Structure formats: C-alpha cells, structure tokens
Amino acid sequence: MAKKKGELKGNGTDKLLHKKISDLTDADVDKLEVALGTNARPYPMWGTVVVDEDGHQSIEQRLGKIKDDEEPLRLYSERPYEEVIGMMYRDMPTPSMMPMLKDILEMIKPESKSRIYFMKGDPGAGKSFLGGLVGRAQSTRPVEIFDCGGKNMNDLLFEMVLDFGAGDALPEAIDKRLAAGALQPLSYGLLKSGLPSKFVEETDEGKLVIDWEGLKESGTDNVEKAFQVLTKVSKLEGLDSAGGNALGMNSQFGLAIRDFEEGNFSTYDEYNKSKEGTDNALQTFLQFANGEIDECTVVNPLKNKDQTSGPSEYTFRRENTKTGWGIVMTGNAVEDGTTTRSLNKSVYSRLSPVTIPKPSLMDWQHRICQIMTGLPVSTLYHSFKDKADKDPEQFTEMLLYWRTAGLTEEQKANVPQIHTSLLKNWKNVVEASEKLAKFYKGWAELTDPDKALIKDGNLVEEVDEEYQKEVSIDFRKVIQHLQYAMPLRARMTKSESNEDVDFDPKSWAEKPAKRVKRTQESVERNYGTRLTDLLADKIYETSGAAGKPVLYKHLKELMKQCGLKDLHLQEGAHSNVKSVEASLNINLFATTDPKEQMKLAQKMFADYVRESNTDVKTQDDNAIVTVAQIKETLDRVKTQLSSDDATFVIPNTDVETLSSQPFITAEKVDVANEANRDFEPVTEELVDHDALMMTLAFPKASEQNLKAVWDKENHLALLLMKSNYAQKRIDLESDIEELKAQQPSASADSDDDASGFFAGGDDDLVGKQKELLDLLKKEQAQLKDFGQDTDEVDTYITTLKKDITAAGGTVEDDTRTVTPFTGDMILDDDVKIAENNSDTGIGATTVVVKATNENGEAERVPVHIIVNNNSQKTLVVGGETSERLSTLFREVGVKHVNRNDKNAASQLREALDDILRGASEETRNNVRSALLFRNDPVDVPESKIIEHNEKASMEDILLSYEPYLGKYLVAKQAPRNI
Known part of the structure; x- marks a missing residue:
C-alpha cells in the first residue's frame, strides 16, 4: 500500500540513505560515496587564490578546479556514478555559487553534525536550483522543495489535515452535484470564493473543479479555512445528515519530522517570506539541525485543537540521524518586497546565512550557456x-x-x-x-x-x-x-515595395492556393x-x-x-x-568534428548523384562514394585553396568513374580577357547549372569555386582601363588634329625657316600634345602594373615626343614621377567590387552555365553571385533548384533566389537588404554598376542602353538582364581527378 503524506516508513534499512549514520559500515560509505574533483577528473570551483603579478602577490577570486585524489568533494548518493557526474556537470552552479555547493556537500558528509545550510540573495539567482541539484544527485526520489511563502512555519513540525472519512464521501457528493449543476448558488459561491484559490478552478464551461487531495494537506491555515467553508456547504446541501459524509480535522507530522525520519534532503524555499512570528517553535529544531544540540523535543500545538487527534510531540535525537538527511534554506534579499521580512537575530546567529554575490560576467555567461x-x-x-x-x-x-x-x-x-x-x-x-x-x-x-x-x-x-x-x-x-x-x-x-501584393478584392474572398510545402x-x-x-x-x-x-x-x-x-x-x-x-546561426557543416563533416558531405554528394542520374538506384551512399574518397578529394581541394589555383571543381556524375573521382575540374573562360574576345562557347560543353549550385553548398568546394569566380588577373579591370584610355586618346587626338588644322600654311617663298608659326611654336598645340604624353605615360605605368606588354604605347610615346619637339616644345626628363588616374578610371570602387577586391568587402559578378529548358534543350543561363566577405554571406541568383538543394542552401547560409519564381522580385529585395546590410547608398550604386559591366538589357536598342541602365534597379539587372561580357564555365573535355 502506498505511503500517505504524514505517515512514516520503517527505519528504511533497504536504502542506505535511510540508514542511521551510526549504523553505516565502511562498505556502506564506499557504496554511497561519489568523488567529485579527482586528479584525472577535476571539477571547476571558484575561490580565493594567491596571484603573482610583477613580483607582487595578491589575493583574488578566480576560477580554479578541485583536483585532489585524497580529498575531493564527496557526495553520498544511491544513484549510479555516471548519473551523478552527468547531473553535476550539466547543472553545475554558477562560479559565484560554486563555494556554496562545496559547503553543502561538506555539510552532508556522514561525520558532519550540522545538516542545515541557509543562503539568500536576489530572485532568480539559482538558490532553489542548487538545493534541488543536491537532492536529485543524492536520490532517485522526487525532490521536496517546500515553498515557505505566506506559510505558517510551525507546519514544518506539525500540520493540520482534512479528514473526509471513509471513501471520501463528502468530496464525491459535492463533485456529483457540481457535475449535474444541482448545487445551490450559495454553496457554489462559498466553494468558489471561500476555498483557497490554489485548489479551485472554474472551467470555460462554468464548471467548478476542486483539487481535494491538494486541499486535504494544504497547510494548517488553509485546512482550517476549508473546514469552515465545507461545514457550511455540507449543511446547506443537507449532506451533513447523510451517512458517511464525515468531515473532520487531524494533525500529523510535518515535513521536517518526516524528512528526519526517512532521511530525505529538502529545500525550504523563500524562508523569509513565511508568516512573521510563526517560526518560534522552530528555534530548538534549528539548534539541533545546525549541530548546537544533540536532542530536542517539539510539542504539537494542534493536538486536541477543535477536537483533532494526532501525535503529542516528537523528539529529534542525533543518534537517529539518517545518511540522506539535510536541509537547504533559501531567502530573498530583504529589498525584494514587502512580503520579504527580516529574520530575528537568533535565526541569523544559528544559521549564519550566506549572501550570494551579484552575478559576475562569468556567472551570466555560465547560465546563458546552460540554457542554450x-x-x-x-x-x-x-x-x-x-x-x-x-x-x-x-x-x-x-x-x-x-x-x-x-x-x-x-x-x-x-x-x-x-x-x-x-x-x-x-x-x-x-x-x-x-x-x-x-x-x-x-x-x-x-x-x-x-x-x-x-x-x-x-x-x-x-x-x-x-x-x-x-x-x-x-x-x-x-x-x-x-x-x-x-x-x-x-x-x-x-518591405518597401508592394508590387507583389494582391489588391483584387474578389480574390481575397477565397483561400490562397497552397504553396508546395x-x-x-x-x-x-x-x-x-x-x-x-x-x-x-x-x-x-x-x-x-x-x-x-x-x-x-x-x-x-x-x-x-x-x-x-x-x-x-x-x-x-x-x-x-x-x-x-x-x-x-549554425551552418550545417560548421562543426569541430571532421568525421561528421565528411559523413554529411558523403550524404550530400550521394543524394546529388541519385537526383541527377536516374540510372543510379542504390540507396547505399557507400556504393556511390565512400567517406574516405570524399575526404581525399576535399583534402586536395583544401590544398588548392591555399594556392592561387583558380580551377573550378564540379561533381562527377559518370557512374563509371565517380567513385574514384567524385569531383572533376572545369575552367572559366572570361570574355573580358582580350585573349578570349573571339571565344564562342558550345552550350553543351558548359557546366551544368545544378552542378555549380551543388558546389556552392558543399564544404571546401564552395570556397574553392567562389575563389575561382574571381581571379587575380583582373581581366575586366584591364579591359575597362584600356577602354577608358582609348577614349581619352581619341578625345585628345581629335583636339590635336583640330589645332593642327588651324595652323597657317608655311610661305613657300620664305627665306627663314625659323620664322612664322614654327619660330615661336604653338603653345596650345604643344600643351595638348603634352597632355596626351602624360596620358600615355600613365597608361604605360598601369599596363606594367597589370603585367601587360607596352610596346605599342612605348612606340607612340617616342613618336609623340618628336612631334612635340617639332612643334617647338620641350620634353621633360622621363624620370619625372607619373601618378595614374584615380578619378573615373580603373580604381573606382564599382570596378573593385566587380573584381572582389573592394574595401567594402563586397564582390559581385556573373557566370554563364547551361540548363535544360522545358523542351529538353540545353541553353545558356546566367548565375549572378554577390558575396559579402565581412559577414561571410553569399547571394546566388540563378534558375530553379531541387527542394533538396534549396534546403541545403538554407542550412549552409547561402541565399538562393530563383529568377524565374513569380515572387523573385520581393525575395531578391529582402536578400539584397540582408547581404548589403549597413552599406551606403554609394556602395549599393557601385554594386549595381559592377553588375552592369557584364550584363545588358534584352531587346533594347544600343542607342538606348545607357538611358535604360540609368533607370534600371538592381533587381531588374539580376532578374531580366543577360550577360554580354560573360564568364563561361566550361567542363573539361577529359575529366581530370583533382
């Protein structure tokens, strides 16, 4: 039969924690003892240490460790060792409260006479949490945390309980009438407002539900209040005359006595919120608990009160102390509120409450980590x-x-x-x-x-x-x-745009179409x-x-x-x-465990192969590629990452070779490179759209391919530089020709060749020629910076110098320093963004791959890539991808926008806001300009392109423009193991 609250077990010899300390054998102690903080398994601890700094010693509070095989912390528990260790590490108190844990564990040693510990501090500091930890670590029984708030503390020794007689007839009779709606309104009102609110609840249907078991043992004050209410209701309903509907009160041992008899560990929470003056009878018990005296007798003041029965008294004796008995008392700081009272001097003297320090940074960090x-x-x-x-x-x-x-x-x-x-x-x-x-x-x-x-x-x-x-x-x-x-x-x-908002009132009357989950x-x-x-x-x-x-x-x-x-x-x-x-924001592959990384990579690769090659039916990932093969491949990619190798890596879907060569290489053909100006790509030879997308979510391969998208050759910058210098040349050469055309013809019969126009020279012509010479020198300097051949510019400079001399001018020393243009030329930030070497940390470019259209034909498609090197974010704007790959993009933190999706514009606005978060308007315009270097509008006359581009938004460029200076990704003709 289950034990009722207030009843006592036998001597509890079946449990060592219930055994008297005086009866423990050495074998019993060894069985119970759990060492916490040995040399090989230290336990963190906060305390005072001597610190040496610059030859001076000082005493400070620091985080250290209990690390002692001879004298570790000891906890006496009926739980298995591993359970205790797990609890003590998981629920470890904050550093500031570690000394309190140490004190409590010292207190509950078998040889300790003091078995009570009192700590107080701010609400939420972890006081009851610590008491509960020790109780749970000791025993498998439910931990008793007694809420002292508003309670009569005498109840800890003796408490009043309701007696409903055999079969709880009165509660059953009242419940029956409540269910039938047959209870008189006055009775209903008495029950609802007269019983302690904690034990009464009115449902949404207006039904009253009473917790009779809780009410029965709700404490002396509540029991007396409930007894009066139930007596009135019983009379009103005529239940007092019915046989078996007995109602009475009895007294029984309170929690303190039961715990002492059974050897339980309890926490008396918020002790200084209890009713003032109600703990007077506890004073001798507290003396016994703290080891001052070895015996005390407490008298039951409830005996014979209102004709109640119960025990007359109880005597605590030191020799009867059980191994598991201990008490932690907690209290809030007095300034917590009016319900928190200051304790009398004798309590402070006997219990010596320890004040918990205000939480330090280390405490905050400790608790934050525990919760997360x-x-x-x-x-x-x-x-x-x-x-x-x-x-x-x-x-x-x-x-x-x-x-x-x-x-x-x-x-x-x-x-x-x-x-x-x-x-x-x-x-x-x-x-x-x-x-x-x-x-x-x-x-x-x-x-x-x-x-x-x-x-x-x-x-x-x-x-x-x-x-x-x-x-x-x-x-x-x-x-x-x-x-x-x-x-x-x-x-x-x-949301700054409402373009995708449905403003048709008729359509709002119907549920929206369900999107694919x-x-x-x-x-x-x-x-x-x-x-x-x-x-x-x-x-x-x-x-x-x-x-x-x-x-x-x-x-x-x-x-x-x-x-x-x-x-x-x-x-x-x-x-x-x-x-x-x-x-x-945890990346799927962001883990310190490389084995797990490789398993994830293997799974990802095998899924891609099955998805892209319907002939592959096996669900065994190892049959497609082993973890070892993936690791070997990614190690090679890692080597490439540490070098300047700009090779692309793409998944190999050839079932004959993929197990030995999971990835093959591809090359980038940049039409901005003068050497590739006449390149005409074969669409079928381009890298597959999904293959590129897969690598952008794949560990190491994504890093390699994002590196390879941009290289150090700066083809676009070189092209723009040459184009800018060419235009400057044309403008200056036009001015020079115009000035020459304005020269008067030399007189055929003049006797003095030095007279006339050439005698004194033409300052305007010479000035313009020198301006062109400076331009050529700057172009020459920048070509050298790019490692380019300067023969053409060198020859032009030599010829121009002769022209200047012939026009009556002088040429300065060639050692004069020439500073390249830094205005509207190649050092502009839009070009740096296009080449991914901008101080803003942003790079933006476009590559061209192939995809299969709805007719089953291969076609060229752009993939726009924007990176923010500061925030380590990547935005990819391309075609549709599989649900599996879309999920992977989300998991690794790559934002993908399908440019063909009907909501692409709104998705792209949100994605651009995220990746360009904090960027200035100038930087945003430069990103837009960087994309325009490689993309042109479709079906717009050449004469209107500049005007069209000035009005185009970044979303327009990314969603509707097509590449004209493409970076084509071409698969190798013969797959090469990387």
Missing part, C-alpha cells in the same frame, strides 16, 4: 582551456558526453537537436555567450536605479525601484528569452537571428514603448557595443569578430 546547450560550456572551456585549444575535437566529444552522461536512452533521444548542434560549435557558443553576458549585465545595471544614475543622470526620471521590479533583468529573464527564441516563428521583414529549416540555422531580433524587441517594449527614450537609447547602444546584431555599420571595418547573430 544544457551545459555550462564557457566555464568548462575556461577550466580546461589548454586541452580544449590543443584538441578541439576531443573537447567536443567530452561536451557531448557530459550532456548525456547517465541519461536513459529515452532521455538522450529527447535532448534538443539544437543543443547538440551548438555543442559541436562550442567556439561560437563561447564567443556569443560572452557578448550576451556583457549585454545582460549591462541591461541589469541600466535598470538598477543606483547604477543607472552613475551612467547617465538623465535616467533619474526613467529608472526607479518600482521599474526595476517590473523589468527584473535576472537569470529568469535569460531563460525566457533564450527558450522563446528556440522554435521557428513568423518573422517580420522590412518546403522542408523546414533546422532550428539552429537562424537561432542567432531569432534571439537577437527578440532582444531588440524586448528592449523596445521595456523602454521605448514604456516612455523611457533615454534608457532606450542606452540599450540600443549597448546592443551595438556588445555586438549582438550583424549591423555592419561601418563599411570595410567589420573585422573577423562575429556578432552574436552570426555566431549562433
């Missing part, structure tokens, strides 16, 4: 930094082990996938959590009246104690925010974006929307300083430090 991953990754990293940095893969394995150590198979299966993904990207987690910790700590300080005024006196009108209570930036808020951001949710985007992206893919968007909303809700503009300004600046959002406010100065948003 289920492990305090930052604290574990700082504790084992040397090993983690030396072997990050092994550290990843340890993190994954700690996350699931001691869990059942069912519990392991329920570990959120995002936890696993974030742990595999622990470096990102450590970096992001540090920034988040600074943000939350700063937010808490800005909402603290005392600290806020130091930062800005203007906050005096906006931040006060009442506001601080309302906002309460503590660990609980962190839990709410980080967990709320986990699921995928609808996200607002900035796409594979949902993983939760971790854009977790960073969801979290930082949420935080941006929350700071507005709690400050800007609350009429606190100065605070809102400070909080926005704090977000910026802590690097939460990927704002890119200053072009070219983004650095390699990731924002929180970027760090927590």
Whole structure:
C-alpha cells in the first residue's frame, strides 16, 4: 500500500540513505560515496587564490578546479556514478555559487553534525536550483522543495489535515452535484470564493473543479479555512445528515519530522517570506539541525485543537540521524518586497546565512550557456582551456558526453537537436555567450536605479525601484528569452515595395492556393537571428514603448557595443569578430568534428548523384562514394585553396568513374580577357547549372569555386582601363588634329625657316600634345602594373615626343614621377567590387552555365553571385533548384533566389537588404554598376542602353538582364581527378 503524506516508513534499512549514520559500515560509505574533483577528473570551483603579478602577490577570486585524489568533494548518493557526474556537470552552479555547493556537500558528509545550510540573495539567482541539484544527485526520489511563502512555519513540525472519512464521501457528493449543476448558488459561491484559490478552478464551461487531495494537506491555515467553508456547504446541501459524509480535522507530522525520519534532503524555499512570528517553535529544531544540540523535543500545538487527534510531540535525537538527511534554506534579499521580512537575530546567529554575490560576467555567461546547450560550456572551456585549444575535437566529444552522461536512452533521444548542434560549435557558443553576458549585465545595471544614475543622470526620471521590479533583468529573464527564441516563428521583414501584393478584392474572398510545402529549416540555422531580433524587441517594449527614450537609447547602444546584431555599420571595418547573430546561426557543416563533416558531405554528394542520374538506384551512399574518397578529394581541394589555383571543381556524375573521382575540374573562360574576345562557347560543353549550385553548398568546394569566380588577373579591370584610355586618346587626338588644322600654311617663298608659326611654336598645340604624353605615360605605368606588354604605347610615346619637339616644345626628363588616374578610371570602387577586391568587402559578378529548358534543350543561363566577405554571406541568383538543394542552401547560409519564381522580385529585395546590410547608398550604386559591366538589357536598342541602365534597379539587372561580357564555365573535355 502506498505511503500517505504524514505517515512514516520503517527505519528504511533497504536504502542506505535511510540508514542511521551510526549504523553505516565502511562498505556502506564506499557504496554511497561519489568523488567529485579527482586528479584525472577535476571539477571547476571558484575561490580565493594567491596571484603573482610583477613580483607582487595578491589575493583574488578566480576560477580554479578541485583536483585532489585524497580529498575531493564527496557526495553520498544511491544513484549510479555516471548519473551523478552527468547531473553535476550539466547543472553545475554558477562560479559565484560554486563555494556554496562545496559547503553543502561538506555539510552532508556522514561525520558532519550540522545538516542545515541557509543562503539568500536576489530572485532568480539559482538558490532553489542548487538545493534541488543536491537532492536529485543524492536520490532517485522526487525532490521536496517546500515553498515557505505566506506559510505558517510551525507546519514544518506539525500540520493540520482534512479528514473526509471513509471513501471520501463528502468530496464525491459535492463533485456529483457540481457535475449535474444541482448545487445551490450559495454553496457554489462559498466553494468558489471561500476555498483557497490554489485548489479551485472554474472551467470555460462554468464548471467548478476542486483539487481535494491538494486541499486535504494544504497547510494548517488553509485546512482550517476549508473546514469552515465545507461545514457550511455540507449543511446547506443537507449532506451533513447523510451517512458517511464525515468531515473532520487531524494533525500529523510535518515535513521536517518526516524528512528526519526517512532521511530525505529538502529545500525550504523563500524562508523569509513565511508568516512573521510563526517560526518560534522552530528555534530548538534549528539548534539541533545546525549541530548546537544533540536532542530536542517539539510539542504539537494542534493536538486536541477543535477536537483533532494526532501525535503529542516528537523528539529529534542525533543518534537517529539518517545518511540522506539535510536541509537547504533559501531567502530573498530583504529589498525584494514587502512580503520579504527580516529574520530575528537568533535565526541569523544559528544559521549564519550566506549572501550570494551579484552575478559576475562569468556567472551570466555560465547560465546563458546552460540554457542554450544544457551545459555550462564557457566555464568548462575556461577550466580546461589548454586541452580544449590543443584538441578541439576531443573537447567536443567530452561536451557531448557530459550532456548525456547517465541519461536513459529515452532521455538522450529527447535532448534538443539544437543543443547538440551548438555543442559541436562550442567556439561560437563561447564567443556569443560572452557578448550576451556583457549585454545582460549591462541591461541589469541600466535598470538598477543606483547604477543607472552613475551612467547617465538623465535616467533619474526613467529608472526607479518600482521599474526595476517590473523589468527584473535576472537569470529568469535569460531563460525566457533564450527558450522563446528556440522554435521557428513568423518573422517580420522590412518591405518597401508592394508590387507583389494582391489588391483584387474578389480574390481575397477565397483561400490562397497552397504553396508546395518546403522542408523546414533546422532550428539552429537562424537561432542567432531569432534571439537577437527578440532582444531588440524586448528592449523596445521595456523602454521605448514604456516612455523611457533615454534608457532606450542606452540599450540600443549597448546592443551595438556588445555586438549582438550583424549591423555592419561601418563599411570595410567589420573585422573577423562575429556578432552574436552570426555566431549562433549554425551552418550545417560548421562543426569541430571532421568525421561528421565528411559523413554529411558523403550524404550530400550521394543524394546529388541519385537526383541527377536516374540510372543510379542504390540507396547505399557507400556504393556511390565512400567517406574516405570524399575526404581525399576535399583534402586536395583544401590544398588548392591555399594556392592561387583558380580551377573550378564540379561533381562527377559518370557512374563509371565517380567513385574514384567524385569531383572533376572545369575552367572559366572570361570574355573580358582580350585573349578570349573571339571565344564562342558550345552550350553543351558548359557546366551544368545544378552542378555549380551543388558546389556552392558543399564544404571546401564552395570556397574553392567562389575563389575561382574571381581571379587575380583582373581581366575586366584591364579591359575597362584600356577602354577608358582609348577614349581619352581619341578625345585628345581629335583636339590635336583640330589645332593642327588651324595652323597657317608655311610661305613657300620664305627665306627663314625659323620664322612664322614654327619660330615661336604653338603653345596650345604643344600643351595638348603634352597632355596626351602624360596620358600615355600613365597608361604605360598601369599596363606594367597589370603585367601587360607596352610596346605599342612605348612606340607612340617616342613618336609623340618628336612631334612635340617639332612643334617647338620641350620634353621633360622621363624620370619625372607619373601618378595614374584615380578619378573615373580603373580604381573606382564599382570596378573593385566587380573584381572582389573592394574595401567594402563586397564582390559581385556573373557566370554563364547551361540548363535544360522545358523542351529538353540545353541553353545558356546566367548565375549572378554577390558575396559579402565581412559577414561571410553569399547571394546566388540563378534558375530553379531541387527542394533538396534549396534546403541545403538554407542550412549552409547561402541565399538562393530563383529568377524565374513569380515572387523573385520581393525575395531578391529582402536578400539584397540582408547581404548589403549597413552599406551606403554609394556602395549599393557601385554594386549595381559592377553588375552592369557584364550584363545588358534584352531587346533594347544600343542607342538606348545607357538611358535604360540609368533607370534600371538592381533587381531588374539580376532578374531580366543577360550577360554580354560573360564568364563561361566550361567542363573539361577529359575529366581530370583533382
């Protein structure tokens, strides 16, 4: 028969924790003992250390480790070792509270007489969490956390309970009438408003539901209140005269006595929120619990009260103390509110409450990591930094082990996938959590009246104690925010155009056509974006929307300083430090485990082969390509990445050779290169559109191909330079010819050849010729910079010098320094963007591949590529891709827009806003200009192209223009193993 609350078990010898300490054998202790913090398995700890700095020693608080085989921390548990270790690492207290864990574990040693520990601090600090951790680690039984708020503390010793008699006849009779709607209105009102609200609920249908079991043992005050109400209802309903409907009250042992008898570990939560004056009877019990006295007797004040029965008294004796018995008491800071009271001097003297420090940056980071991953990754990293940095893969394995150590198979299966993904990207987690910790700590300080005024006196009108209570930036808020951001949710985007909005009232009457359901992206893919968007909303809700503009300004600046959002406010100065948003947007292949990377790559490659070659039927990935073959291939690509090799790699779909050659090479033929000016591509020989797209989502291959899209030869820049110089030449040569035509003819009968026009020379002509000479010298200098032949320019310069001399001018020394054009020539940023060497970090270009049209014919199609090297983002505008590849693009962070989609324009606007986030209007115009270098409008007369281009938007160019200076990707005639 199950034990009822208030009843006592036997002596509990079946469980060692229930055994008297005095009866424990050495074998019993060995069986219970779990060592925490040995030499080979250290446990992080916070405490005082002596620090040497510049020959001086000082005492400081630092993170260290318990690492002692002789005297580790000891916990006495009936659980298996691995379960305990898993709990203690997963639920590790924050660094500031680690000393309290140490104290509690010392307190519950068998040899310890003091079995009670009291700590107090701010709400949400983790007090009850720590007490619950020790209780769970000790025993498999449910942890008892007694909420003292508003309670009579005498109930801990003896409590009143309702007695409904045999079969709970009265509750059943009342429930029956409630269900039938037959209860009198007055009775209904008494039950609804008279019983403690915690145990009464009115449903949406107007039915009253009473928790009779909870009400029965709800505490002395509630029981007495309920007894009076139920007595009245029983009489009103005539139930008091019915046989069996007995109602009475009895007293029984309270939690403190039951725990002592059974050897339970409990937490008395928010002790200083209990009813004032009700803990007087506890004073001798507290003396016993803290080891001052070895015996005390407590008397039951409820015995015979209102004709109740129950035990008369109970005696606590030291020799009866069970191994598992211990108490953690928690209290909030007195300034928490009016319900929090100051305890009397004797309680402080006997319990010596420890005050929890305000959370440090390390504490904030610790808790943030725990919520995001289920492990305090930052604290574990700082504790084992040397090993983690030396072997990050092994550290990843340890993190994954700690996350699931001691869990059942069912519990392991329920570990959120995002936890696993974030742990595999622990470096990102450590970096992001540090920034988040600074943000939350700063937010808490800005909402603290005392600290806020130091930062800005203007906050005096906006931040006060009442506001601080309302906002309460503590660990609980962190839990709410980080967990709320986990699921995928609808996200607002900035929309500046309504072109794709349906404004036909008739069509709105019908449901919209269902779109093809796409594979949902993983939760971790854009977790960073969801979290930082949420935080941006929350700071507005709690400050800007609350009429606190100065605070809102400070909080926005704090977000910026802590690097939460990927704002890119200053072009070219983004650095390699990731924002929180970027760090927590986890790429499918972003993992420290290379084996997993290779397995993912194998799966991706095999899926592509099956999709592109219907003759391949096998579902066995190893039958298509092995992990070893993928690794060997990607290692070669990695070698290429470290060199200047501009070769493209594309997947091999030839079933005869693909297992040994998963990838083959392709070459780029840039028509902007003068050597390729007459190139006429054979469409069938171009790289397949889907093959290129696949590589842009593939590890290493994407890096190689994006590198190969742009090369160091700067063909386009050279072409534009020559074109610009050619036009300048034409203009100057035209001016020179015009000046020569204006010269008077020399007199045939003149006796003095030095007289007339040539005698003094023509300043205008010579000046224009020298201007042309300077132009040629600049062209010569830039051609040399490009490594180009200068014979033609050299010859022209020699001839021009003679012309200048013949016109009566003088030629300066050739050693004079000539500065190339830096105005409207090749150094303009639009050209740099086209060549992907701009200080803005943005590159934009177009390549040409082949695709099969609806008639089954091969046709040339453009693929536009825009990269932001600062944010590591890529935008690809091409044709339609498979659902599988679209999903992969989302998972690896590549934004793909199908230029043939009916909503392509709106998708592209959003994508451009994202990749050009923070870019100036000038930079956006330069990106547009860079795309125009290689693309022309379709069916527009040549004479109208310039005018047409001036009006074209970037979306127009990317969606409707066609290449005219193409970069053609040509597959090798003979596949070559890379």
